Amino acid sequence: MRNHFLFLWVLLALTGCGAGDPAPAVDGSEGPLVIYPDYKEVTIPANIAPLNFRYAMPDVRKAKTTFTLGDRTVTIRGDEVEWRLGAWKKFLEGAEGKTITVTAEAVVEGRPLTDRWSIQVSEDPVDGWLTYRLIEPSYQMYHEVCILERCVENFDETVICDWRHTDNACMNCHVHGQSRGDYSLYYIRGPQGGSILNQDGKLRKLSLKADGMLSATVYGDLHPGGRFGVFSTNVILPSFHADAIARMEVFDSASDLTVADFENNRMINVPHVARADAWETFPCFSADGRSVYYCVADTVAIPQDIMQTRYDLLRADFDPETGLIGEQVDTVWSARANNGSVCHPKVSPDGRWLMFTVADYGTFPLFHPECTLYLADLQSGEIRPMDEIKGNKSDSYHSWSSNSRWFVFASKRGDGQYGKPYFCHLDADGNPTKPFVLPQKSSRFYLYNLKSFNVPDLGNASTGMTVRDARRMFESESEIFQ
Amino acid sequence: MVKHGIKSLVGPVAAGLAFLGSFCFFQAAYPYHLIRREQLNLFLYDGDYLAETYRGTGWLARFAADFLEQFFHLPVAGPLIVALLLTAVGWAAYKICRHFMGLWPSLAVGTLFFAGSFLRETGNLYQTRYTLVVLGFLLLILLAIQFRKTWLRAVAAAAFLAAGAWALGSPYHPDYGKLWGAPQLDYERMIGLDVETARENWDKVLELSKKDLYMEEASYCYNLALAMKGTLGDKLFDHSQNHQSTLLFPVSSERAVFSNTLAGEAWFQLGDMTVAEQSTITSLQASPKRTGARFLVRLAKVNLVTGEDAAARKYLDILCRTLFYGKWARSVMPGRQDEATRKWIAESRAKLMRTDFIHQSDDPRTVLQALLEADPANALAREYLMCYHLLCYDLDGFIQEYAKDFPQGRLYREAVLIWLSRQERLNPAEVGRYGVDVSEVDRMGRFGRNPSAFKNTYWYYYLTAMQEAQQQP
Numbered sequence: 001m002r003n004h005f006l007f008l009w010v011l012l013a014l015t016g017c018g019a020g021d022p023a024p025a026v027d028g029s030e031g032p033l034v035i036y037p038d039y040k041e042v043t044i045p046a047n048i049a050p051l052n053f054r055y056a057m058p059d060v061r062k063a064k065t066t067f068t069l070g071d072r073t074v075t076i077r078g079d080e081v082e083w084r085l086g087a088w089k090k091f092l093e094g095a096e097g098k099t100i101t102v103t104a105e106a107v108v109e110g111r112p113l114t115d116r117w118s119i120q121v122s123e124d125p126v127d128g129w130l131t132y133r134l135i136e137p138s139y140q141m142y143h144e145v146c147i148l149e150r151c152v153e154n155f156d157e158t159v160i161c162d163w164r165h166t167d168n169a170c171m172n173c174h175v176h177g178q179s180r181g182d183y184s185l186y187y188i189r190g191p192q193g194g195s196i197l198n199q200d201g202k203l204r205k206l207s208l209k210a211d212g213m214l215s216a217t218v219y220g221d222l223h224p225g226g227r228f229g230v231f232s233t234n235v236i237l238p239s240f241h242a243d244a245i246a247r248m249e250v251f252d253s254a255s256d257l258t259v260a261d262f263e264n265n266r267m268i269n270v271p272h273v274a275r276a277d278a279w280e281t282f283p284c285f286s287a288d289g290r291s292v293y294y295c296v297a298d299t300v301a302i303p304q305d306i307m308q309t310r311y312d313l314l315r316a317d318f319d320p321e322t323g324l325i326g327e328q329v330d331t332v333w334s335a336r337a338n339n340g341s342v343c344h345p346k347v348s349p350d351g352r353w354l355m356f357t358v359a360d361y362g363t364f365p366l367f368h369p370e371c372t373l374y375l376a377d378l379q380s381g382e383i384r385p386m387d388e389i390k391g392n393k394s395d396s397y398h399s400w401s402s403n404s405r406w407f408v409f410a411s412k413r414g415d416g417q418y419g420k421p422y423f424c425h426l427d428a429d430g431n432p433t434k435p436f437v438l439p440q441k442s443s444r445f446y447l448y449n450l451k452s453f454n455v456p457d458l459g460n461a462s463t464g465m466t467v468r469d470a471r472r473m474f475e476s477e478s479e480i481f482q
Numbered sequence: 483m484v485k486h487g488i489k490s491l492v493g494p495v496a497a498g499l500a501f502l503g504s505f506c507f508f509q510a511a512y513p514y515h516l517i518r519r520e521q522l523n524l525f526l527y528d529g530d531y532l533a534e535t536y537r538g539t540g541w542l543a544r545f546a547a548d549f550l551e552q553f554f555h556l557p558v559a560g561p562l563i564v565a566l567l568l569t570a571v572g573w574a575a576y577k578i579c580r581h582f583m584g585l586w587p588s589l590a591v592g593t594l595f596f597a598g599s600f601l602r603e604t605g606n607l608y609q610t611r612y613t614l615v616v617l618g619f620l621l622l623i624l625l626a627i628q629f630r631k632t633w634l635r636a637v638a639a640a641a642f643l644a645a646g647a648w649a650l651g652s653p654y655h656p657d658y659g660k661l662w663g664a665p666q667l668d669y670e671r672m673i674g675l676d677v678e679t680a681r682e683n684w685d686k687v688l689e690l691s692k693k694d695l696y697m698e699e700a701s702y703c704y705n706l707a708l709a710m711k712g713t714l715g716d717k718l719f720d721h722s723q724n725h726q727s728t729l730l731f732p733v734s735s736e737r738a739v740f741s742n743t744l745a746g747e748a749w750f751q752l753g754d755m756t757v758a759e760q761s762t763i764t765s766l767q768a769s770p771k772r773t774g775a776r777f778l779v780r781l782a783k784v785n786l787v788t789g790e791d792a793a794a795r796k797y798l799d800i801l802c803r804t805l806f807y808g809k810w811a812r813s814v815m816p817g818r819q820d821e822a823t824r825k826w827i828a829e830s831r832a833k834l835m836r837t838d839f840i841h842q843s844d845d846p847r848t849v850l851q852a853l854l855e856a857d858p859a860n861a862l863a864r865e866y867l868m869c870y871h872l873l874c875y876d877l878d879g880f881i882q883e884y885a886k887d888f889p890q891g892r893l894y895r896e897a898v899l900i901w902l903s904r905q906e907r908l909n910p911a912e913v914g915r916y917g918v919d920v921s922e923v924d925r926m927g928r929f930g931r932n933p934s935a936f937k938n939t940y941w942y943y944y945l946t947a948m949q950e951a952q953q954q955p
């Protein structure tokens with residue numbers, strides 16, 4: 001593509017208006033040579049796309065980066081270290097369990113510098129597909145929204161649903177059931193909208209709203225058996241913080257849980273998870289489908305007491321025959337005892353781990369720098385904050401790889417404004433490695449990107465959905481749920 | 483011979499007239515139209531950015547248009563470039579026609595192309611790209627008909643059109659490249675208000691808003707300009723105020739994009755950086771190309787003030803790679819700031835609210851009070867708060883602020899007299915105690931005898947509201 005621009009480069013050169021010597025834009029790695037994205041001392045899956053980066057320092061010259069893996073050596077010259085896909089794949093062939101050593105040298109502002117770091121290649125592959133919504137970090141309005149699916153093994157990106165094919169409707173994030181590519185759901189909002197359910201490649205447009213529900217369904221999860229989905233229904237209010245760094249707060253003025261029976265097209269509403277004196281939200285199934293985890297808080301006066309809103313994490317039985325959530329609940333994590341508030345619980349597909357986000361208060365941690373990912377070992381009952389991977393800004397909306405050894409989460413670390421997907425490996429004992437950001441073809445991608453990666457969700461196969469499917473669904477009638 | 487000489491001049495003269503006419507129109511009567519187009523544009527001198535941004539169908543037209551639009555930042559350059567493009571469209575159409583028809587029919591066709599393109603250019607959201615596409619296709623046709631052999635001409639035309647379709651794309655877009663446009667001078671004034679408000683040219687804002695003060699947006703900008711010049715307390719009622727609705731705008735999904743863009747201007751000056759930032763992001767989100775140098779400048783400033791240096795650096799590094807904002811961006815980059823920038827940041831940071839609470843930007847009173855609590859020297863917040871009280875007929879709230887140090891402002895003195903009157907304390911001693919000259923009481927008396935001669939007073943505003951309240955069942 002760049003060849004097409006040859007004569008345009010000449011034109012630009014004639015204008016004599018180059019970029020000058022801009023300073024590094026982002027907080028990069030540590031070490032003598034600062035790189036961005038920070039891929040130093042990370043653990044990666046062997047099937048990941050090339051880790052392209054640049055030296056994020058002013059006036060970098062004569063940069064030379066050498067990657068060594070056993071007897072293989074690849075040297076890339078220049079301050080932008082960008083691999084050809086084929087060369088990267090060949091370099092990583094059989095690299096599982098091995099260590100890549102990177103040596104770098106460059107002249108920075110006239111001073112010669114050297115650096116050295118390693119990259120551990122995990123034996124565990126990560127699921128190859130990641131879906132996300134790209135949006136500006138605005139929570140007041142929507143405009144030209146799209147949901148995309150990225151193959152993390154290369155740089156291919158497919159639009160699943162976009163504004164062009166839905167008459168500029170709003171759409172909400174795509175979630176996989178148990179990380180399966182052929183089992184997922186996303187929403188198209190508005191009068192012609194609905195919940196688009198993908199089951200074994202067959203698409204259905206559902207109207208998941210029955211009489212007495214607060215709203216159509218919002219957050220949720222799909223049952224491993226394929227018959228049910230558990231959802232929250234929320235009345236959501238966006239607001240501003242007076243403290244400029246805290247930016248936005250989004251909270252519910254009401255929320256309940258509900259279960260959708262996809263076989264009989266009915267909503268199963270039970271009063272003990274739709275209490276007037278409590279806000280229930282963020283439900284998810286256990287890996288065996290016999291429990292539902294969800295968050296619940298006592299109602300407070302809003303917006304004035306929003307900073308007193310704290311959500312507990314509860315577990316209740318789920319009957320896969322009837323779709324009923326049990327009345328008996330266990331408190332997994334007490335907001336009162338721990339002085340925090342839980343969001344987004346998700347159980348690993350192998351059933352071993354439960355990960356959730358804890359913030360000081362509320363139900364929208366996207367601008368809470370204190371918010372931290374917690375890991376509960378469902379075998380031992382141990383729960384701990386994963387402080388070792390915490391960024392300086394919000395970490396939230398995690399998603400598991402189908403082998404339960406990788407998870408991805410949205411982090412605003414660095415600029416604090418734009419969420420980016422970070423990958424993290426978890427060993428058999430629940431020890432995480434240093435997270436790394438989703439690689440991009442251009443090492444400058446994150447420099448220019450002005451969109452947030454919203455709700456990144458991993459799938460073990462492509463959903464196979466396209467914008468044409470989205471249009472077909474958009475134009476079709478919704479199946480009514482009673 | 484002479485006749486032939488005159489005929490040969492017809493084309494150039496027509497082109498010259500077309501160029502002059504369109505240049506004068508965009509320079510004198512429609513200047514903000516093109517400036518705003520530049521504000522919503524971003525052209526970066528970076529290989530990766532260009533390769534990623536300008537690909538797919540129409541890449542050349544988008545690239546060329548964005549490249550040209552950056553120069554609209556300069557005075558005269560925008561009208562000059564657009565006039566040249568429009569003239570070139572007319573000229574190319576004329577030259578094509580001359581291969582097939584006589585002078586005058588060709589001139590008529592050329593004129594039609596020029597006029598059509600000119601009118602399209604005046605469309606509200608029109609982008610230069612679409613004029614370039616028309617010009618590009620005409621030039622390709624012109625090139626194709628240079629071939630002498632008919633079959634070669636046909637082949638060349640097909641090949642060029644295919645190449646044009648790939649590199650130039652469509653000459654039409656339902657929003658940004660409509661087939662038809664017409665100058666809207668009132669809309670031009672509104673765009674001008676927005677541009678000049680962002681540039682903080684307050685005298686120009688006052689001048690531009692005068693014709694349209696019946697419109698919410700113009701009234702809002704006029705009030706902001708008055709406040710920035712420190713005369714809101716004297717001149718708030720120089721035009722009719724629709725209660726408090728045009729003093730400060732909220733940022734909300736229920737309001738128009740233009741209103742949301744303007745809303746951030748006052749909040750930025752006042753010191754509420756959260757609302758200012760959301761206003762900017764909302765504007766960026768709704769802009770035709772989902773970007774805009776103007777918005778990135780504002781986002782950089784907001785984050786410099788709030789101390790979010792990493793975010794500020796992100797925006798500034800993008801701006802560093804532009805032609806016209808690079809110098810400024812480098813001068814304010816964290817770690818490299820000059821004395822003036824550090825001073826501005828320190829002054830702006832002093833205004834930030836110290837206590838945190840949640841709001842929806844639709845109740846300015848709470849925010850203005852918090853701003854004043856954080857920085858009692860925030861004169862703008864003070865003026866806005868007192869005027870907000872006045873517009874809401876909240877005289878007790880007003881007096882609480884006024885009584886702190888009796889700030890200057892004719893309207894404030896008028897409000898004090900009403901408040902004293904309602905307290906049955908309207909006597910020379912009390913009037914003097916609140917810093918009001920006794921002669922104001924005489925003026926109030928004259929108002930009572932002939933209210934309509936005092937339409938720019940708070941007394942008139944207050945009286946009108948009381949009368950309306952009495953008339954309601």
